[in-house]
Structures are given as C-alpha cells and as structure tokens.
C-alpha cells in the first residue's frame with residue numbers, strides 16, 4: 364500500500380499496489396466542473412495521491428476519512444461502520460496538496476483557507492457511483508479535511524433496509540392517514556439521521572397520499588414524492604402554505620435549526636402532515652426540545668403526532684458470523700423468548716482458537732466480524748396519556764414513564780429484535796448503548 368497503513372494491506376504482497384483501482388472524479392455535484400489547466404502544478408502534486416487515498420478508503424468500506432494537520436504532517440483516521448481506525452500519516456506538503464485538489468474537485472475555493480467549506484464530488488469506483496463530500500474546518504494548524512464516502516448504489520434506501528420494521532411502517536401510515544400532525548425524526552451525531560428521515564418519508568404511501576418535499580435533498584431520490592420548489596424571496600412558511608394549497612397532504616421539510624422554524628412547522632401541522640429531522644439523542648430529549656422551541660405545551664400536545672428516533676448498530680458479517688445456543692437464564696434476563704434456539708456472535712479470533720481448529724481470513728468484512736450498519740428505532744406517540752403529560756410541563760422521567768405505559772417501541776426493544784433474528788450480536792448491542 365502506498366501510504367503503508369492498514370492491517371490487511373500490509374499482509375498482502377507488494378504487487379497489491381498495482382491492483383488498487385483508482386477512483387475517477389467526475390466533477391462537483393453542483394456547479395461547473397473545475398478547470399484543471401489553471402493549476403497544473405497542484406494537479407501534478409495532488410491528483411494521483413488524492414485518488415490513491417480515497418480509493419484505499421473506499422476499498423476498505425470506510426464511510427469517512429479524516430486528515431488532520433498536526434505538527435510536521437497530517438494524521439489520518441478512518442471510520443468503518445461507525446468505528447474509528449488509524450488512517451494514513453502524510454507529510455505536510457502531500458497532505459496540503461491532497462486537501463487543495465479535493466477542494467478544487469468539489470467546486471470549493473482553493474484560495475480560501477480560513478473558513479469552513481463543504482461540497483461534494485460525483486465519482487465512480489469499480490463501476491459504482493459514489494458521492495464524495497469534502498468538509499473543511501480550519502484549525503490552528505491548517506485545514507482539517509473530512510471526506511465522507513457514500514456508495515449511491517448500495518446505500519440503504521428502502522425502509523426495511525434502513526431498519527424500519529413492518530409495525531413501525533404501519534404506525535407511520537396510520538399517522539399519515541390523518542393528513543395532519545407533526546412527525547419529528549431525531550438521532551445523535553453520526554447516526555444516519557437523514558437516511559432514517561428518508562426511510563420515514565418513504566414509509567408513507569406516496570401512491571395514496573400527496574407527499575411533497577420543499578427542499579433539495581441532493582442525491583437522495585424519493586420516488587413518487589413531488590418536488591415543490593421554493594420560489595425566490597419566499598420563506599419556509601410561504602412555501603409550505605403554497606404546497607398545502609396545491610394539495611400536499613404530507614410535506615417533507617428541511618432539518619429544523621431554530622425555534623422560529625419549529626414554530627412555523629408545528630402551526631403548519633394543523634393543515635397537513637409535516638416530517639422534519641432535528642438532532643436529539645432520544646425521543647424523550649426530542650420531545651423536550653420541541654416544547655422548549657415552541658414554548659407552548661398545548662400546541663405541542665395537539666399538533667405533534669410522533670417523535671421517531673434512530674440509532675445505528677453494526678450488522679454481523681453474514682459470511683463469518685457464528686451461531687450459538689443461548690443460556691435460558693440469559694434469555695430470561697434480557698427479555699428474549701425462551702424459545703430462541705440460536706443467537707449469533709462475532710466469530711472467535713485467531714488467539715481464541717482451540718487446538719486443532721483452523722482460521723481463514725474473511726475477505727467480506729476484512730476480519731472485523733461486522734459489515735454495514737442498520738438503524739434501531741424508537742417511537743414516541745402522542746397518545747391521550749402523553750398529551751396530558753405534555754400539558755403538565757413534563758420532566759424527562761414523566762415522559763419516559765408514559766412511553767412505558769403506552770408500550771411504544773424503544774431502541775432497546777428494537778435492538779433486541781435485531782439480536783434475536785441474528786442481524787447483530789448481544790455484545791454489539793451492549794457496546795452501542797455504552798458509547
């Protein structure tokens with residue numbers, strides 16, 4: 364491997380370098396293509412190294428690669444399925460050239476080095492379409508580069524691939540059938556919030572209801588949803604009112620970032636369904652955040668229908684996961700049926716092998732034991748009981764107690780379901796709730 368990092372690559376023989384296919388950059392997702400002739404020196408110094416570093420990250424199924432300027436060089440970090448791994452270490456000159464060329468490819472300004480910038484590149488790797496998002500944050504030592512990598516073909520898109528169960532889908536459809544009310548979709552950072560929100564929108568039957576979106580969702584394609592563009596000079600409120608007049612029954616709106624936006628949306632939810640995402644670690648915090656933004660408990664109680672939260676968990680690698688017969692006491696303790704015949708776990712590691720057992724490397728997961736992630740979901744419904752709780756200026760405990768009373772879906776329940784059907788392991792579920 365060119366940069367001498369990565370456990371797997373080091374074990375391979377030297378000619379692996381020649382096998383690494385290079386990614387091809389096809390220009391910015393929005394805006395005109397960069398003029399490479401304007402900067403031949405930068406292209407010579409940065410283009411091939413940038414392609415090598417991105418190709419290596421993509422070939423390792425990374426969702427993010429970070430290059431952080433530190434001292435005399437750059438320190439790299441990779442994220443694979445939400446876990447951090449050491450990345451490349453680069454010399455200052457090379458790291459800077461890579462950062463600059465990627466900025467150029469994403470249509471960002473290479474002269475600007477003091478302000479945050481973000482833009483995306485269309486790319487192709489081994490015949491698969493990718494979206495490479497370049498995110499720049501100035502630090503005292505230079506510019507930190509976060510490169511987000513999304514395979515547009517294998518990115519989960521259908522509600523069930525995202526982790527939305529049939530039961531949750533039914534609930535979302537029931538709410539949509541009323542053609543009114545606010546559905547908030549919440550999650551913590553790096554928990555695939557937009558993916559989950561797209562899943563919620565796609566769970567509404569867009570054949571049956573007039574589903575509109577009033578903002579640019581980039582490379583997310585949501586079939587049968589009407590793209591309702593905001594006219595110049597129109598604010599969010601005017602745009603939503605216009606969409607409602609043209610028979611929108613459910614409207615997918617941009618992520619909420621302020622109390623003003625939240626107030627507009629909750630009021631609009633009296634006339635149509637509204638779906639919006641905003642950051643909050645769980646449904647209880649999500650509801651409390653809304654109450655704080657709106658400042659009117661009655662309005663929240665009457666216009667909010669549900670808060671849906673998601674949290675990502677790694678899936679066991681289907682090629683190398685191992686079944687085991689669970690101890691009945693353990694099943695009782697964690698609340699799984701005693702009829703559960705098998706659970707699955709990450710296979711034993713080479714150092715744990717018993718005498719006579721052999722160990723083959725798993726090419727599918729690069730011996731990590733997990734591959735890909737799926738979301739666990741939580742549903743807080745605005746039942747009559749919950750309305751009473753909200754009207755009484757609730758504490759987090761009071762909301763939690765009501766969720767329990769209502770028997771709603773919780774992250775823990777959804778996670779245990781994924782353990783019982785072999786999608787993930789008990790160990791991974793425990794890790795997820797600790798982190």
Ligand SMILES: [Zn+2]
Pocket residue numbers: 680681682683684725726727728729730731732733
């Ligand atoms: Zn595997």
